[in-house]
Amino acid sequence: MKSCLTRRVLLPAAAAALASCQKAAPTPFAGSSPVAVLKAKSYQEDLVAHILDGIRLCGLQVKDKRVLLKPNLVEFDAATAINTDVALVAAALTAFRSLGAASVIIAEGPGHRRDTLGLADEAGYGKIIKDFEDNFVDLNCDDVSPIKNFAGLDQFFFPNTALAADLIVSMPKMKTHHWAGATLSMKNFFGLVPGAIYGWPKNTLHYIGIADSIVAINRQFRRTFAIVDGIVGMEGNGPIQGTPKPSGVLVFGKDLVAVDATCCRIMGIDPTKVGYLTMATDLGALHSSQIQQRGENPTSVRTNFQLIKQYQSLRLT
Amino acid sequence: MPEGYLRPRLETLRRHQNPDGGWGYFPGKRSWLEPTAYALLALQNEKESPAWQKGWRLLRSWQRDDGAWQPNGHVPEAHWATALAITLHCANKVHDAAFRKGVDWLLATSGAETRLFARLFAMVDKSPTGHDLKFRGWPWRPEATAWIEPTAHTLVALKKAATQISGSELNRRIVLGEGMILRRRCSDGGWNYGAKAALGIELPSYPETTALALLGLQGSREADLTAALRQAHHLWQDSRSRWSRAWLAISLRTFGTALPEESEGQQPTHDLILTALEALATPDGGHRYFRPTGFAA
Numbered sequence: 001m002k003s004c005l006t007r008r009v010l011l012p013a014a015a016a017a018l019a020s021c022q023k024a025a026p027t028p029f030a031g032s033s034p035v036a037v038l039k040a041k042s043y044q045e046d047l048v049a050h051i052l053d054g055i056r057l058c059g060l061q062v063k064d065k066r067v068l069l070k071p072n073l074v075e076f077d078a079a080t081a082i083n084t085d086v087a088l089v090a091a092a093l094t095a096f097r098s099l100g101a102a103s104v105i106i107a108e109g110p111g112h113r114r115d116t117l118g119l120a121d122e123a124g125y126g127k128i129i130k131d132f133e134d135n136f137v138d139l140n141c142d143d144v145s146p147i148k149n150f151a152g153l154d155q156f157f158f159p160n161t162a163l164a165a166d167l168i169v170s171m172p173k174m175k176t177h178h179w180a181g182a183t184l185s186m187k188n189f190f191g192l193v194p195g196a197i198y199g200w201p202k203n204t205l206h207y208i209g210i211a212d213s214i215v216a217i218n219r220q221f222r223r224t225f226a227i228v229d230g231i232v233g234m235e236g237n238g239p240i241q242g243t244p245k246p247s248g249v250l251v252f253g254k255d256l257v258a259v260d261a262t263c264c265r266i267m268g269i270d271p272t273k274v275g276y277l278t279m280a281t282d283l284g285a286l287h288s289s290q291i292q293q294r295g296e297n298p299t300s301v302r303t304n305f306q307l308i309k310q311y312q313s314l315r316l317t
Numbered sequence: 318m319p320e321g322y323l324r325p326r327l328e329t330l331r332r333h334q335n336p337d338g339g340w341g342y343f344p345g346k347r348s349w350l351e352p353t354a355y356a357l358l359a360l361q362n363e364k365e366s367p368a369w370q371k372g373w374r375l376l377r378s379w380q381r382d383d384g385a386w387q388p389n390g391h392v393p394e395a396h397w398a399t400a401l402a403i404t405l406h407c408a409n410k411v412h413d414a415a416f417r418k419g420v421d422w423l424l425a426t427s428g429a430e431t432r433l434f435a436r437l438f439a440m441v442d443k444s445p446t447g448h449d450l451k452f453r454g455w456p457w458r459p460e461a462t463a464w465i466e467p468t469a470h471t472l473v474a475l476k477k478a479a480t481q482i483s484g485s486e487l488n489r490r491i492v493l494g495e496g497m498i499l500r501r502r503c504s505d506g507g508w509n510y511g512a513k514a515a516l517g518i519e520l521p522s523y524p525e526t527t528a529l530a531l532l533g534l535q536g537s538r539e540a541d542l543t544a545a546l547r548q549a550h551h552l553w554q555d556s557r558s559r560w561s562r563a564w565l566a567i568s569l570r571t572f573g574t575a576l577p578e579e580s581e582g583q584q585p586t587h588d589l590i591l592t593a594l595e596a597l598a599t600p601d602g603g604h605r606y607f608r609p610t611g612f613a614a
Contacts, residue, residue: 112510114525115560117588122557133587141342141349144392157392178516196342196349197388199397199457200466201510207429207461241518308516 026282033255033285034058035262037296040231041248047091048098051227054252055095057294060225062099065166069093072172072188072229073108074239076122081232081244084171086124088229088250092171093129106132107161109139109191112201116140137161140195151208151216162192162221170226170256174233174249174263176242180210181274181311182267183239184260185226189217211276218256218283226259227252230266235305242306249301257284258291268304270316321581326596329585330356331368337390338371340589349389350379354401355593358603361408373409376402380415384422397457397467399423403474408606412481420478423471424486427453428463448512452496464511465501465526468494469533476536476609495537498530506548524552524561528568535571536612546572559583560591566598571608 036057038050055062069092071084089106096104106129113119116138117126126132142159150156162168172188180187190205190213198204205213218224228251236242249266253259257280261271265288271277277286285291288298307314334340339348340356353376363369379387379402385395386402399419406416429435431453454463455471472494479487503513507522508530514520527549534540546569553565553576566576578600585592597603 113523115558115591117586118558118560138342141346143341143347146392196351197392197394197396197458199461199464201464203457203461203464237516237518310516 028281029257029284029286029290031285032290032292033253033258034292034294035251035253035255035258036294037262037266037298037301038250038252039248039296039301040250043085043087043231047088047250048094050250051088051091051095051252052098054227054250054295055099055225058225058252058254060254062096062101062167064100064102066164067096067101067104068162068165068168069096069104069106070168070170070188070191071106071108072183072191073110073116073119073123073125075110075113076119077240080242081173081234082175082240083123084173084229085231086128088227088231089125089171090129092169092227093135096169102166105135105137105161107137107139107142107159109142109159109193109195110200111190111195114140114195114200139192140200142194144194144197147220150220151212153208157194157197158192158220159194166223168192168221168224170224172226172228173239174228174230174245174247174251174267175238176235176267176269176305176307176311177239178237178308178310180214180276181314182260182264182269184263185224185228185256186214186218186260186276186280189214189221192217192221211279214276215279215283218280224256225252225254226256228259228263230263233267233305235267235307237308245303245305247301247303249296255284257281257286261286261288262291262293262298265298265316266302268302268316269307269314273314322579322583323596323599323602326585326592327360329592330359330589330596333589334368334372338368338373338375340372340593342589343587344589347389347391348375350376350386350396350398351388351401352589352593354398354405355590355597357405358408358606359593359596361603361606364409376405377415380419384418384420385426386419395422395426395459397455397470400455400467400470400474403478404470404606407474407477407481408603412478416478417482420475420482420487423455423475424490426455426459427490428456429460430462449496449500451493452500453490453493454497455494462511463497465498465508466510466529468497469526469529472498472533473535473607473609476612479609480611492539495534495539498533499537499540502530502545506544507552508545522548522552524549524556524558525564527552528561528564531568532571532607535609542572546574550574559586559595560588563591563594563598567594567604567607570598570600570604 139159144157146155170185170188177183230247230249233245234242235245264271333344339353386399388396454468503522507527509520
């Protein structure tokens with residue numbers, strides 16, 4: 001398509017820019033949010049018990065809810081730790097079922113691999129989780145419905161499975177990210193965007209802006225909980241080419257901003273310097289004074305994740 | 318190919334055709350353009366049947382006024398799978414006004430990185446991608462950047478269309494699209510999704526993108542594909558992913574590579590695109606529909 005610099009293009013753009021300048025800043029989150037940090041040294045521990053503890057410490061109600069477990073399935077490489085470990089996802093399935101959820105499904109829409117089921121199979125999901133395919137939805141290829149006024153677009157489409165869930169449980173791997181600084185429970189929601197419309201990768205999100213997209217998706221999906229897999233995370237050139245980082249923690253919470261801010265502090269990253277978190281201060285608790293830390297103190301389990309040179313300035317002092 | 322492999326796949330596709338004539342990505346889901354196009358290609362030998370014709374009419378009904386196809390009946394937006402619709406029109410030997418309009422839309426579409434603002438930005442960007450922006454490929458959606466997969470699908474479509482439509486713009490876009498793919502080849506000989514390196518670190522090739530890039534490069538004058546075909550064969554031998562193996566078999570067989578047959582005991586999955594691709598990948602299947610017969614570079 002030809003570039004066409006006409007008044008018809010420039011005037012609306014100028015008007016939109018002016019409108020965004022005049023838009024009132026969102027009201028900062030004023031409450032406080034519980035976040036639980038639990039030690040877990042390996043995937044062989046009783047993870048169901050840990051998850052039930054985390055849910056209890058955060059006061060989450062599960063009974064009769066349609067629960068969607070959203071792991072982070074990106075790419076498989078046996079030499080590193082890219083995906084949410086299958087043992088944790090299997091344990092979450094058991095834990096949420098035991099608490100009387102109306103239904104529990106696992107759903108994911110990987111960012112660039114088309115063969116979602118093949119990827120899940122390589123990551124051990126088919127082998128470890130009984131009847132995995134019957135309990136799994138490929139969000140990239142689900143039926144969709146439109147949402148109006150999303151991130152400056154007139155409409156945007158999301159999977160019906162995600163829109164219908166009463167509770168979306170974000171289950172990311174604790175990782176550094178070479179474009180976003182860190183990828184945690186909020187960034188994990190990129191997997192809710194359907195590749196069948198937005199492609200592999202979901203390049204429309206890059207055009208909106210990675211940070212803007214993370215915040216916009218999290219603004220859309222508010223009935224959430226997070227279980228962050230920090231038993232073995234990834235440091236350096238994440239989210240795919242980094243190196244495994246044993247951190248020995250699981251992080252839980254309903255407020256995903258507070259969860260991600262806590263994870264950053266554990267990783268030795270200053271959350272007030274992570275772009276998408278600073279843009280989400282109306283959605284949840286960024287500052288430690290607003291976070292009710294339960295379980296372990298984040299400082300006591302802090303283990304600095306290696307940062308690529310572009311993100312050295314994010315280091316928590 | 319023994320009937321025991323192909324037949325259950327075609328039966329699965331017939332069984333899961335939706336009442337509107339199309340196919341969803343999975344059984345019981347709404348009809349979408351992409352699985353419908355692959356299913357109609359896989360069932361091309363039945364194109365006189367009422368069921369096939371119903372699917373064909375549904376697919377045709379999803380064309381927009383601007384010539385692009387939309388991804389399904391509920392999402393009224395221009396979509397990369399317009400390329401698949403054009404390939405299907407060629408396989409079906411339908412070269413009417415709708416077909417020409419679709420080709421025109423493809424010719425008018427390119428990655429957003431090639432537009433004026435993006436090129437100006439690239440001149441001052443401190444972290445350039447290293448891409449030569451004069452080589453224009455195709456994006457998943459009109460507002461986004463060109464990637465290997467949609468570019469490869471569009472090259473297949475345009476090369477097949479070239480036997481019916483002549484024009485300098487069509488030839489120019491084919492040359493530029495091939496150039497885009499060739500300049501993004503990984504050091505191992507294959508292709509990643511969009512780039513050969515990120516942040517200065519080389520990226521590995523992937524099976525399905527390598528398979529598709531090779532399909533897009535059929536008939537290219539510029540390309541020496543020896544190393545790429547060797548890499549594709551290695552990937553086919555090493556890959557456990559049925560999706561990857563299906564695309565690689567389609568691509569390698571299109572280039573005349575002899576491959577052993579897949580096991581008859583392997584059952585179709587409920588992924589309907591994979592089922593169609595596995596049918597197309599058989600030696601007697603429809604991989605020939607991806608071959609731009611008659612195209613002269």
